[in-house]
Amino acid sequence: MTEKHRRTATEWLLTYLGPAEVGNIRGRRRALTAAERARDAQLRHEFVRVVGFDGRAFLVERDASPDARS
Secondary structure, eight states, X not given: OOOOOOXXXXXXXXXXXXOOOSSOTTSOOOOOOHHHHHHHHHHHHXXXXXXXXXXXXXXXXXXXXXXXXX
């Protein structure tokens, strides 16, 4: 028995305009392993996302002072 799913406008647009995906974006997601959750928590603890003046995002260590980044 298959589930019938009505796509939202966002899902429809992502089909054509979204980021490249290797897998099926409409498929069920696999569960994260404990190691993957731990790595994600570590990255979120050690780094902060910064958006530059040109609009690009990058990661910077939380401890780093603004002078040490240049």
